[in-house]
Structure formats: C-alpha cells, structure tokens
Amino acid sequence: MTAITKGAPRAFVLLRSRRRLDLLDPDPEAWTDEDLAGGLSRTMRWGGASQWEHPLSVAQHSLTVLAIREADGALTAGEGLRELLHDATEFMLGWDCITPLKAQLGEPFRALEARLQTAIDARYRLPRWTPEDYALHKRADRLAAASEAMHVVGWSRVEMRKTLGIAETPLVHDPLSPCAFAPWEPWPPRVAERLFLERFHALDHAHRSELRKLEPELRSSLVLTGAEHAAS
Known part of the structure; x- marks a missing residue:
C-alpha cells in the first residue's frame, strides 16, 4: 500500500474488500471486481426516485445499455x-450525478471523473471510443434513460419532453426483465450485483x-516500427 504523505491532499474511500481507494489519485489495482459490482448495485439512478419498492441501480442501468447496444449488432467482448x-466511475464516488448538476460543478468535477475513468480504462484495458461507437453508445444511453424516466420514475411523455428535455421514445419492452421481476422493475442490490x-x-x-x-501481432508491429525508425 502506498505510504501516506503528511499534508498531501487525499480523499479515501474504504471499500467492502477493506481496500482504500484515493479518489484524487486512483490506483487501477485499488479495488476488486466485487467492490465494483457491489458499489454499482448500491448506487442509485435518478436520485433514488422510483415508483417501485427499490430505486434503480447503476448496475441494472449498465446492463440495460449493454442489452440495447447488443440488439443493434454484434460487439466484441472489449x-x-x-x-x-461506461458508468463504472460512479461506484467510486458512490453517487450518480445528474447531467444538469455536472454542468454546475464545473471543471474540477470533470477532471475528477476523467482521472477515475482513466483508472478504469487502465485496469480493464478497455478499447478507446471511436466517434461512431460513441454515438451509438450515447443513443443507447439516452434510450435507456428515457425508458427509465417513464417506467421507473413515473414521468409522463409530455413531462419528459418539457421538463427533462428527453426527446427519445421510451422502449415498451424491458430488454432485461429476468424471472421473478416485472418489466422495468428495479432489482434489489443483491440481485443487481449477481447479474x-x-x-x-x-x-x-x-x-x-x-x-x-x-x-504477438502487437509485438511484431512494435518490432517492425522500431526497425523502420532505426533505418531512418
């Protein structure tokens, strides 16, 4: 564990694994996969607003976005x-900051999120977004949000457009809907974590x-690039 320098700025979170994560200087190896899943299953979407017994978790939302994207076409595992x-940083922070509030929090919060995302990307070696892939992702994310606003929180279509500025048409059918739960019903944390x-x-x-x-292909490419550089 990294030694703590007296007086150095820090913001530690004690995780379920008993590991400590410094939000200001996140180590990509500071959490377990179970910490991540458990945290996302207990982080609430929509400020906890829900018509159901449980609020909607970021874990369930993330599975919904994945299901929508998979319905668009085949994805590589990466x-x-x-x-x-895509929202994994929220397990570190312990909350899902709504978009209008992010704008008010400004650059310091954006920089914090960027540092946390960099740690996530490094830990799981995630591929970089291409503009085309990111556009498809944002469409799925907005479609999931529109569906959640109606089916989970209880906004009407008119209210969604006027108050939230959501133009997407919500899905009727829940792309997840596992056994024992109604369509769009938020799952208890233990179920969200397991799934x-x-x-x-x-x-x-x-x-x-x-x-x-x-x-092997990447190593060969690096060797060839090095040889070409030396020859020049």
Whole structure:
C-alpha cells in the first residue's frame, strides 16, 4: 500500500474488500471486481426516485445499455465490456450525478471523473471510443434513460419532453426483465450485483482472451516500427 504523505491532499474511500481507494489519485489495482459490482448495485439512478419498492441501480442501468447496444449488432467482448463499464466511475464516488448538476460543478468535477475513468480504462484495458461507437453508445444511453424516466420514475411523455428535455421514445419492452421481476422493475442490490457480475466475468474473460491473441501481432508491429525508425 502506498505510504501516506503528511499534508498531501487525499480523499479515501474504504471499500467492502477493506481496500482504500484515493479518489484524487486512483490506483487501477485499488479495488476488486466485487467492490465494483457491489458499489454499482448500491448506487442509485435518478436520485433514488422510483415508483417501485427499490430505486434503480447503476448496475441494472449498465446492463440495460449493454442489452440495447447488443440488439443493434454484434460487439466484441472489449466493446461489450466498455458498454457495461461506461458508468463504472460512479461506484467510486458512490453517487450518480445528474447531467444538469455536472454542468454546475464545473471543471474540477470533470477532471475528477476523467482521472477515475482513466483508472478504469487502465485496469480493464478497455478499447478507446471511436466517434461512431460513441454515438451509438450515447443513443443507447439516452434510450435507456428515457425508458427509465417513464417506467421507473413515473414521468409522463409530455413531462419528459418539457421538463427533462428527453426527446427519445421510451422502449415498451424491458430488454432485461429476468424471472421473478416485472418489466422495468428495479432489482434489489443483491440481485443487481449477481447479474452484473455474471455478465462482467463473461465479458472480461473473453476480452482478456482477445487481447492475448492480439499480443504477438502487437509485438511484431512494435518490432517492425522500431526497425523502420532505426533505418531512418
């Protein structure tokens, strides 16, 4: 564990694994996968507003976005993992900051989020977004949000457009809807954690396999690039 320098700025979070995560200087190895899944299953969307017994978790939202993107077409394991972890920084912060408030918090909050996202990207070796992929992701994210606003929180279509500025048409059918739960019903944290971890482990394992297959090709490319540079 990194020694603490007296007087150095820090903002530690004690995780369920008993590891400490410094939000100001996040170490990509400071948390376990169970910390991440458990945190996201207990982080509430929509400020906790819900018509149901439970609020909607970021874990369930992340699975919904992934399902919408998978319905658009095949994803590599790395692309699927990137979708699943698109809000992973929120487990570190312990809250899902709504977009209008982010604008008020300004550059310091954006810089904090960027540092946390960099740690996530490094830990799971996520592929970088292309402009095309990011546009598809944002469409899925907005579609999930529109559906949640209606089916989970209880906004009407008119209120969504006028008050929230949401123009997307909500989905009728829940792309998840596991047994024992009604469509769009928020799951208890223990269920959200378990289902999130199942998809995470499958995607992470497949993504690591993809990377291992690419490593010889990447090493060859680096050697060739080095030889070309030396010759010049």
